[in-house]
Amino acid sequence: MSMPTIKAVRAFTVRGGGADYHDQAGGHWIDDHIGTPMGKYPEYRQSRQSFGINVLGTLVVEIEASDGTVGFAVTTAGEIGAFIVEKHLSRFLIGRQVTEIEKIWDQMYFATQYYGRKGVVLNTISGVDLALWDLLAKVRKEPVHALLGGPVRDELQFYATGARPDLAKQMGFIGGKLPLHHVPAEGEEGLKKNIELLAEMRSRCGDDFWLMYDCWMSLDLNYATKLAHKAHEYGLKWIEEALSPDDYWGYAELRKNVPKGMLVTTGEHEATRWGFKLLLEMGCCDIIQPDVGWCGGVTELIKISALADAHSALVVPHGSSVYSYHFVITRQNSPFAEFLMMHPVPDQVVPMFTPLLLDEPVPVNGRMKASALDKPGFGVRLNPEIKLHRPYING
Ligand SMILES: C[C@H](O)[C@H](O)[C@@H](O)[C@@H](O)C(=O)O
Numbered sequence: 001m002s003m004p005t006i007k008a009v010r011a012f013t014v015r016g017g018g019a020d021y022h023d024q025a026g027g028h029w030i031d032d033h034i035g036t037p038m039g040k041y042p043e044y045r046q047s048r049q050s051f052g053i054n055v056l057g058t059l060v061v062e063i064e065a066s067d068g069t070v071g072f073a074v075t076t077a078g079e080i081g082a083f084i085v086e087k088h089l090s091r092f093l094i095g096r097q098v099t100e101i102e103k104i105w106d107q108m109y110f111a112t113q114y115y116g117r118k119g120v121v122l123n124t125i126s127g128v129d130l131a132l133w134d135l136l137a138k139v140r141k142e143p144v145h146a147l148l149g150g151p152v153r154d155e156l157q158f159y160a161t162g163a164r165p166d167l168a169k170q171m172g173f174i175g176g177k178l179p180l181h182h183v184p185a186e187g188e189e190g191l192k193k194n195i196e197l198l199a200e201m202r203s204r205c206g207d208d209f210w211l212m213y214d215c216w217m218s219l220d221l222n223y224a225t226k227l228a229h230k231a232h233e234y235g236l237k238w239i240e241e242a243l244s245p246d247d248y249w250g251y252a253e254l255r256k257n258v259p260k261g262m263l264v265t266t267g268e269h270e271a272t273r274w275g276f277k278l279l280l281e282m283g284c285c286d287i288i289q290p291d292v293g294w295c296g297g298v299t300e301l302i303k304i305s306a307l308a309d310a311h312s313a314l315v316v317p318h319g320s321s322v323y324s325y326h327f328v329i330t331r332q333n334s335p336f337a338e339f340l341m342m343h344p345v346p347d348q349v350v351p352m353f354t355p356l357l358l359d360e361p362v363p364v365n366g367r368m369k370a371s372a373l374d375k376p377g378f379g380v381r382l383n384p385e386i387k388l389h390r391p392y393i394n395g
């Protein structure tokens, strides 16, 4: 069967939610005094948007094949990503067969290695890679998970990330991950408030519900160690992304410091097999959390996941909607998934990349049947109501 070739590549940007889910209107729980590395500056504590967490915006990558099939994907990369796609990466796509995913990935990565390797360049490569998997699966009229070996279980189970784990428990999720609100610069008073919040949520959720803290790179080793030991009393299941992603040495120490039974997790701001090789071989964490829209896409996540499996580490991708669901359902070492509560008050389930995608599946009672992922490709469509902006044209 001769496969179609790639006829066109288009990159668009969108503001307001979507893949850049931090890009929300005011009053959203996800921008309410959450601890970050910028928290050492009081003026940047109340809102992460104040220091620019949402400056990039969403990148939409569309790839059209010679038979008219269009694959697309969305990620966090905005205009920078659109420039890289149109002015650099498109040359590795136009005219290629839709099956040449591995070779295209290799050329995109090594052609940008001199200015990329991580961050927005890898987000952009991930977006192109996800669009290629969407396109190939649509040409083959299969869901992406079928191209990855197929489901290993009948349904996904989710923990929820948001400000109200008590509501997440009522909605059937298996656990609740809280954002940490106070950083070392807020002293003992801040540490006390961090523990008080955990204690309050433990009393509301009871003893059997998973509670985790997401520290979003905001702590130092000593503070993270103290937080872990105080939080142990309230059954904290894991401490997430406590340190800078570059501090592999600190994570290796933290993993030795935390109380027995508490897990150390990280990885959402790490990229490529080489970055995760460092995390795994230096014993930095028990669970790696790559974001498939940021780590290099499905093509790279396959390699990262196999490496983790060889280290007996779990891979629980950072929430990235259908892009992680299609992967997690096919891997034994990915026993559950993350769902980010994107409603401003986390008291109801809405699609994670709302309002950008149509047909985006959501957990029901904290679970999602594999059959909810059976449409061709990643099974989602762009919302025609959302205006796309194309800042650059390739060729
Ligand atoms: C809730 C966290 O502060 C981040 O906003 C979230 O994107 C990420 O760290 C996560 O693990 O979901």
Ligand SMILES: [Mg+2]
Pocket: 214, 216, 240, 241, 268, 318
């Ligand atoms: Mg996180």
